[in-house]
Amino acid sequence: MNLSRNFTLQELIKSDTAVRLGVDNNPNANQIEKLKLLCENILQPVRDHFGPVMITSGFRTPELCLKIDSSITSQHCKAEAVDFECMGKDNAEVADWIYKNLDFDQMILEFYVPGEPNSGWVHCSYVSEKPRKQFLRAFKEDGKTKYKPIIGKAVDLV
Numbered sequence: 001m002n003l004s005r006n007f008t009l010q011e012l013i014k015s016d017t018a019v020r021l022g023v024d025n026n027p028n029a030n031q032i033e034k035l036k037l038l039c040e041n042i043l044q045p046v047r048d049h050f051g052p053v054m055i056t057s058g059f060r061t062p063e064l065c066l067k068i069d070s071s072i073t074s075q076h077c078k079a080e081a082v083d084f085e086c087m088g089k090d091n092a093e094v095a096d097w098i099y100k101n102l103d104f105d106q107m108i109l110e111f112y113v114p115g116e117p118n119s120g121w122v123h124c125s126y127v128s129e130k131p132r133k134q135f136l137r138a139f140k141e142d143g144k145t146k147y148k149p150i151i152g153k154a155v156d157l158v
């Protein structure tokens with residue numbers, strides 16, 4: 001089943017962990033509709049601009065979130081968020097392009113190390129009502145994950 005021109009439902013729900021642990025990771029009809037909006041409004045425009053996109057995590061059932069120590073209030077559980085990278089592209093450059101061109105809800109440049117274009121990944125969410133356009137970076141400090149707003153461009157981070 002295709003959600004947009006270049007993205008299938010399978011790519012958005014695939015989880016090796018779910019398979020390994022025997023956890024159900026199938027979305028309901030309403031969640032599939034939201035994944036479609038996520039593809040049409042975020043992933044497809046990114047694909048059209050940057051080329052092939054590798055999705056590392058899309059939809060997660062609350063059960064899967066519990067197994068992987070992810071919050072069950074995460075937008076991944078609401079079928080609103082996806083983690084991805086674009087092959088051979090700097091994650092900061094991809095994030096800056098999304099910030100400038102798309103109506104996302106929240107974008108997090110996760111564990112990106114300035115000067116290492118392939119480090120980390122981009123987390124991006126979409127909601128049809130009142131997107132926040134919140135742009136953050138996530139990093140580890142003293143073993144804890146911390147978040148900070150990105151002011152200006154991600155490619156200028158030091």
Ligand SMILES: [Zn+2]
Nearest residue numbers: 081082083123
């Ligand atoms: Zn994520």
